[in-house]
């Protein structure tokens with residue numbers, strides 16, 4: 001298939017060719033059942049065994065402790081913007097029936113467009129209870145953009161919030177928390193206000209960095225969620241990692257006055273049904289399973305972490321070289337730059353279109369930035385190889401030398 005291009009798209013995004021070829025066979029005949037994966041019962045023993053292996057592959061590679069359930073659902077990250085609010089407000093109601101609903105504050109850390117969108121949904125569902133614990137735009141170069149992660153002492157958390165929310169990697173803005181815990185641009189895990197039990201009501205949107213490197217303080221999270229369609233599979237599968245005290249009886253909470261929760265959004269329902277409460281997305285789960293098997297064969301998360309670091313360093317170095325010649329301009333402040341989505345501008349009138357057209361001519365697509373921020377966005381998810389990255393870097397160097 002020589003017609004495949006190098007796809008730097010932000011999601012859905014490129015998948016390994018070997019996986020797609022295997023999946024094509026599975027579409028006709030899943031695991032020698034004689035039935036294709038899009039046709040077989042989700043309660044067949046073959047699929048039930050497959051989905052529990054997908055869970056095991058995530059659990060072992062990410063080191064998910066037994067305190068946390070791994071759940072599969074649909075509806076993407078966007079559905080989780082609503083589900084985390086409903087489940088964790090119900091949990092808070094059961095934990096603290098003595099508080100008034102106005103006291104059930106939800107703290108949001110805004111570092112980009114996706115955390116902002118999640119905050120707006122919390123406001124829809126929870127009104128004034130949705131609180132901004134940090135707005136990174138205040139610390140931006142222009143005062144209005146998301147281009148940084150602020151230092152730890154800028155956060156203002158509420159003492160007893162129902163949830164503390166952050167987005168690990170902001171796909172549109174190219175802002176990501178540092179994996180180095182001593183960096184001021186890391187997530188401030190150590191200063192979060194704890195519950196009486198010592199637990200944290202911490203929710204992380206890991207949609208666009210899931211399975212690209214280890215998750216810091218994973219075991220302290222209440223909920224981690226991620227759509228599959230960046231690093232591990234096609235759209236249609238959402239992975240949840242939920243601490244078991246967050247699998248709450250939402251009907252018991254509703255009896256006390258909490259908002260009733262649709263059953264398919266209830267984490268307890270999903271867990272009790274072992275992710276088969278309703279028909280799951282069999283084909284996306286299948287392809288994701290194949291990707292995770294391949295990841296394991298290649299050396300798991302450590303392999304992809306090292307690869308991801310190298311790819312990002314190469315592209316940022318090319319951006320900086322272009323900056324020195326006045327051809328490119330990076331958008332994100334140092335220390336907050338995403339490994340997954342590199343954002344920069346091409347300076348000069350018509351230059352951005354020339355950059356995109358030239359890239360397409362040599363077989364590289366998906367580089368146009370999100371319509372809300374413009375510029376170029378290079379997405380470097382797991383299936384983008386180092387050779388693909390080198391080809392882009394060569395093209396960037398060539399573009400700079402021709403433009404300057």
Ligand code: PMP
Pocket residue numbers: 011075076077078079114167169170171172205206207208227
């Ligand atoms: N969060 C992040 C960080 C994302 O990148 C996206 C999608 N690009 C979403 C949430 C929304 O996910 P979905 O489109 O799967 O609902």
